[in-house]
Amino acid sequence: MQATAWEPEGVEALLDSKGALADPAAVSGLDLRSFYKQLVAARILDLKLGRLELPMWAPAAGEEAVSVAVGSLVGEEDWVFVGNRDAAVALTRGLPLTEILRQLLGQASAETRGRGLPGSLSSREHKLMGASEALGMNLGLAVGHAHGQRLFSRGRASVAIFGEGLTTTGMFHESLALALAHTAPMVFVCKSQLWPEGAPAEAGLMGDSVAERVRARGMWSRRCDGADAVGVRRAIAAALHRAHDGAGPGLVEVVVTPLAQDPPAERDPVERVRRLLDSRGEWTQPFQDVTEAEIHGQLDKAIAEVSQ
Amino acid sequence: MANLQIREAIRDAMREEMERDERVFLMGEEVGHYQGAYKCSQGLLEQFGAKRVVDTPITETGFSGVGIGAAMVGLRPIIEFMTFNFSAVAFDQILNNASKIHHMTGGQFSVPIVFRGPNAAAHMLGSTHSQAFDGIYAHIPGLKVVSVATPYDAKGLLKSAIRDPNPVIFFESELMYAVRGEVPEEEYLIPIGEADIKRPGEQVTLITWGQSVPTSLEAAKLAEADGLDVEVIDLRTLRPLDEAAVIHSVKKTNRAVIAYHGWPYGGVGAELVDRIQRMAFDWLDAPVERVCYDDIPFSYAENLEHLSIPQPEDIYAACRKVAYR
Numbered sequence: 076m077q078a079t080a081w082e083p084e085g086v087e088a089l090l091d092s093k094g095a096l097a098d099p100a101a102v103s104g105l106d107l108r109s110f111y112k113q114l115v116a117a118r119i120l121d122l123k124l125g126r127l128e129l130p131m132w133a134p135a136a137g138e139e140a141v142s143v144a145v146g147s148l149v150g151e152e153d154w155v156f157v158g159n160r161d162a163a164v165a166l167t168r169g170l171p172l173t174e175i176l177r178q179l180l181g182q183a184s185a186e187t188r189g190r191g192l193p194g195s196l197s198s199r200e201h202k203l204m205g206a207s208e209a210l211g212m213n214l215g216l217a218v219g220h221a222h223g224q225r226l227f228s229r230g231r232a233s234v235a236i237f238g239e240g241l242t243t244t245g246m247f248h249e250s251l252a253l254a255l256a257h258t259a260p261m262v263f264v265c266k267s268q269l270w271p272e273g274a275p276a277e278a279g280l281m282g283d284s285v286a287e288r289v290r291a292r293g294m295w296s297r298r299c300d301g302a303d304a305v306g307v308r309r310a311i312a313a314a315l316h317r318a319h320d321g322a323g324p325g326l327v328e329v330v331v332t333p334l335a336q337d338p339p340a341e342r343d344p345v346e347r348v349r350r351l352l353d354s355r356g357e358w359t360q361p362f363q364d365v366t367e368a369e370i371h372g373q374l375d376k377a378i379a380e381v382s383q
Numbered sequence: 384m385a386n387l388q389i390r391e392a393i394r395d396a397m398r399e400e401m402e403r404d405e406r407v408f409l410m411g412e413e414v415g416h417y418q419g420a421y422k423c424s425q426g427l428l429e430q431f432g433a434k435r436v437v438d439t440p441i442t443e444t445g446f447s448g449v450g451i452g453a454a455m456v457g458l459r460p461i462i463e464f465m466t467f468n469f470s471a472v473a474f475d476q477i478l479n480n481a482s483k484i485h486h487m488t489g490g491q492f493s494v495p496i497v498f499r500g501p502n503a504a505a506h507m508l509g510s511t512h513s514q515a516f517d518g519i520y521a522h523i524p525g526l527k528v529v530s531v532a533t534p535y536d537a538k539g540l541l542k543s544a545i546r547d548p549n550p551v552i553f554f555e556s557e558l559m560y561a562v563r564g565e566v567p568e569e570e571y572l573i574p575i576g577e578a579d580i581k582r583p584g585e586q587v588t589l590i591t592w593g594q595s596v597p598t599s600l601e602a603a604k605l606a607e608a609d610g611l612d613v614e615v616i617d618l619r620t621l622r623p624l625d626e627a628a629v630i631h632s633v634k635k636t637n638r639a640v641i642a643y644h645g646w647p648y649g650g651v652g653a654e655l656v657d658r659i660q661r662m663a664f665d666w667l668d669a670p671v672e673r674v675c676y677d678d679i680p681f682s683y684a685e686n687l688e689h690l691s692i693p694q695p696e697d698i699y700a701a702c703r704k705v706a707y708r
Contacts, residue, residue, distance in 0.1 A: 130507040181507070181684035189684030192509035208511045209471060210441055243440035244472070 081338050083269060083330035085284055086298050089306035092341035094350025101309055108362075111352055113143045114304060114345045115363075116370040117163035120175075123374050124162060129179055129193040135160035136334040140304035140344040141266055143167055144311040145234055150319065154202045154224075156217040156235040159194030160266075164236070170201045172377035182381065211237070211246035214263070218250050221259035221324070232260040232318035239267035239328075242285050251324075255294055260318035263289075263326040264311065266301070268333065286328040294326055301331035304344040305351075384567055390560040392534035393423045393499075396541035397461060399570065401431055404459060407545055410437040410446055411463030411500075420465045421501065421560045447473035447498070451480045451550075454496040459545055464500035467516045467554065473498075481550040482525030497544045499553035502530070503594055503644035504681060504692055506558065513681035513688070517593070517643070518650025520552040521622040527575055528621040530554040532596035534564040536619055539573030547575060556594045578625035580632075584614030587702045588632040588639045590655055592618040595642045595674075595693055602642070602698035613702055621651050629655065630662045637668040638705040642698045647675050672701040 089101050096102065117139040125134050135142070138160055146167025149155055157164050165175055177185035179193050186198055187205075195205030204220075206213045217235035224231035241247055242265060254261045265285045286298035295317060297310040307329050314325040332342040340346050352358035387395070401407045408431075413420050415428040415438040428436040439446045443464065450460035464470045470477065477498065485493050503515035521528045527549055531537040537555070544551040581596060582603050591599040596617050603613040614632055618625060633639050639659055641652045652673045659671055674693045682688050 131512075181682070181687075183684070189687050190510065190680075190682045192511070192683055193507075208509070209468070240441045243442050243445075245442075245444055246472075 079339070081269070081332060081342050083298070083300050085287070086300045086303075086330065087306060087310070088300060088303055089309060090303045090347055090351060092302075092347070094347050094354055096305065096351065101305055105308075107348070107352055107355070108357055110143070110304070111345075111348050112366050113147060113167055114139045114348055115366050116166060117142050118345050119367065119370045120163055120166055120374065123378070124179065127179065131192070131194060133160050133194065134333070134335055135163065137338075137343065138266055138301060138331045138333070139163060140301050140307040141236065141264060141311075141329050141331065143304065144308040145236060145264060148308070148312050148315055149234060150231070150315075152202075152224075152231045153315070154204060154217075154220055154233045156204045156206070156213050156220070156233065157195050158206050158236050158238065159208070161236050162196060165196045165198070165201065165203055168201050168203065170196065170198055170203065172373055173380050174198070176377055176381045180381065211241040211244040211250070214246055214250035215253070218254045218257070218259050218261055221254065221261040221318075222257045225257070225260050229321050230319050232262055232315055234262045234264060234315070236264045236266065239265055239285055240271065242288075251289065251292060251294060251326075254324035255292070258321070258323040260321070261324040262311065262314040262318050263324065265326060265328045266331045267328055268331060270336065284328065286326060289326045294324055295322070296326040296328065298328045298330070301329045302342045302344050302347055304348050307344075384565040386563055387534045387566045388560060389531070389534050389537050389555065389562050390421055390423045392538040392566055393541055393555065394425055394427065395566070396538045396545070397424065398427060398430065400459075400542055400545040401427070401435060406457060407459040407461065408435040408437065409461045409463065410439060410450060412439055412441060412465050414438060414463050419463065421557065423463070423560070443469050443473040444476060447476040448480065450496050451476060451484070451494055454494045454550075455484065455492045459495050461497045461499060461545060464498065466512060466557070467500050467502040468512050468514055470498065470500070470516065477520070477526070477550070477552075478523060482523050485549070486525060493548045494550045495548045497541070497551045497553050499541070499544075500555060501557040501560075502554035503556060504688070505556075507683055507685055507688060509683040510680035515643075515645035515676070516552075517554065517621055517645050521651050521654070522649075526550050526552055526622060528552045528554070529575060529619065530593040530621055531619065532559065532593055532617060534562065534566050536573060536579065536617070538566055539571050540575065540619060543572050543575050546572075551575070554593060559594060562597070573619070576620045576623045576625055578628040579617045579619055580614060580628075581617045582613070582615040584612040584636070586612040586636055586638065587614065587706055588629070588636045589613050589615045589642060589698065589702060590618060590629055590639060591615060591642045592621065594644045595698075598693060598695050599642050599698055601695035602702060605695060605699040606702050609703070609708070611702060611706055611708065624654070624658070626658055626662070629659065633659055633663045634666045637666050639667070639671045640674065640698065640701045640705055641671065642674040642693050642701070644693070645675050647673060647678050669705040669707065672705050674698045674701050
């Protein structure tokens with residue numbers, strides 16, 4: 076049942092709006108405080124990057140669960156084909172902040188040498204491929220990459236992150252068909268907005284579930300709630316595990332709520348994990364302050380360094 | 384006379400044609416509720432309703448095809464691309480359906496459709512969002528290609544494009560939607576295929592279109608200060624080319640410079656050079672010069688991008704060169 080217009084239907088919830096865990100075993104082995112710190116870092120990165128006023132910049136606040144899950148769960152040999160709101164994937168994957176900034180600012184010393192678009196980041200060393208911005212066109216590359224990985228050896232996967240808007244394109248459907256045909260070790264991560272900006276419902280998904288559509292064509296899929304960072308992490312881990320294991324492609328649909336839309340506080344994935352920590356006695360205001368100060372300090376230092 | 388922005392002139396052209404002919408409708412991404420990515424369709428959804436101002440999913444191949452199909456049964460679709468860069472996805476529909484159906488069916492069907500939207504560089508949009516499609520679409524027999532640089536031309540030519548029985552590619556510019564100019568209150572049409580002399584001159588013919596029109600006019604001012612009298616011809620239509628206007632001017636000045644947004648290899652600039660050397664060879668006092676993009680994909684970095692875009696000083700330098708100054 077949909078509680079409010081903000082709640083997605085048909086999702087497996089692990090962490091509810093009050094920060095209570097449906098299955099405590101789901102976080103065994105997960106350092107929740109480190110996990111929370113990564114989410115906070117992703118949030119602050121987005122806020123600070125937003126202030127650079129880059130052309131065609133889109134804020135990612137509210138989507139941290141996806142970035143942190145992908146960035147921290149992928150194996151060393153896995154590749155990530157990022158979209159335009161995935162700077163935090165690069166951060167979590169270890170791309171230095173100075174390099175992130177240099178690419179976004181189009182500086183000559185960046186790996187992309189001032190040529191790439193500001194939205195997405197590319198780094199061969201960190202196995203990150205930026206989006207071409209021709210919507211959906213990078214999905215074919217990701218599938219091809221996954222196919223190549225499979226020919227080399229089992230145990231490597233490719234991940235592509237994108238928004239629900241491009242699931243209407245031909246390239247999306249062709250990429251799914253090819254991934255299935257080749258049993259490609261491929262994880263599609265679709266960030267769906269229930270209320271996308273600038274378009275009426277009939278031009279978008281009309282409440283339709285991408286995960287269900289994909290399942291109808293024979294692909295493994297899961298739908299989860301972007302406000303539930305623990306649930307998102309579990310679903311993406313499962314898809315990666317299948318891909319690594321040779322079971323073929325899968326798609327994880329994450330229903331994200333952009334904070335720019337001013338949703339209720341429980342739709343904020345960072346706040347929800349904070350509530351979980353709080354309920355376990357693991358959250359204090361000083362811990363919060365130190366966590367924030369740390370990433371603020373690192374970012375300010377990096378901004379100063381690249382501005383020289 | 385009203386003083387309008389180019390975006391308002393485009394909107395007025397669509398509105399007048401939709402009022403005049405109920406077969407005309409607009410379709411594309413964000414054209415309705417959002418009123419157009421660049422506000423070219425402001426107020427149209429309210430006035431004409433969702434049947435004639437159609438918001439689409441992200442499906443360029445699809446809605447281009449739907450538009451062509453609708454045109455075949457007698458409707459007059461206007462298809463808006465948020466930018467012509469996105470028309471790459473729809474290229475197959477334009478190349479193999481829009482431009483060929485009239486020919487392949489022996490004239491049983493025609494495709495009276497307009498594909499319109501911004502083209503070429505804007506500001507720091509990188510390689511994939513800064514491309515000029517002039518040469519690509521003008522290459523294709525069966526299409527007409529228009530490129531506008533003033534509100535007056537935008538309105539008069541868009542109205543003609545909508546009434547044309549053939550598919551028309553209609554180029555606008557992201558950076559020029561706010562450019563203002565005088566537009567008559569009464570109805571007028573500008574025929575497709577007619578160039579316009581934006582500045583008369585005697586010593587150098589400067590042929591240009593689109594975003595390079597204002598830059599060329601600035602270059603002509605620089606030349607004027609230097610005692611060099613440049614005639615600026617705005618092609619306005621890239622296919623069919625107004626060959627007569629170009630050759631007439633070159634025979635008068637004996638020198639030609641071509642300035643445009645687009646890559647140098649092939650394309651409309653090269654086509655002009657070919658026609659000038661064939662039709663006015665004995666009148667030329669200097670080789671024809673071209674000022675256009677560098678032969679590389681665009682960069683995102685502002686300084687690199689600036690180097691790739693023809694500036695007034697570059698065009699002025701080319702004018703001096705053909706005048707041996």
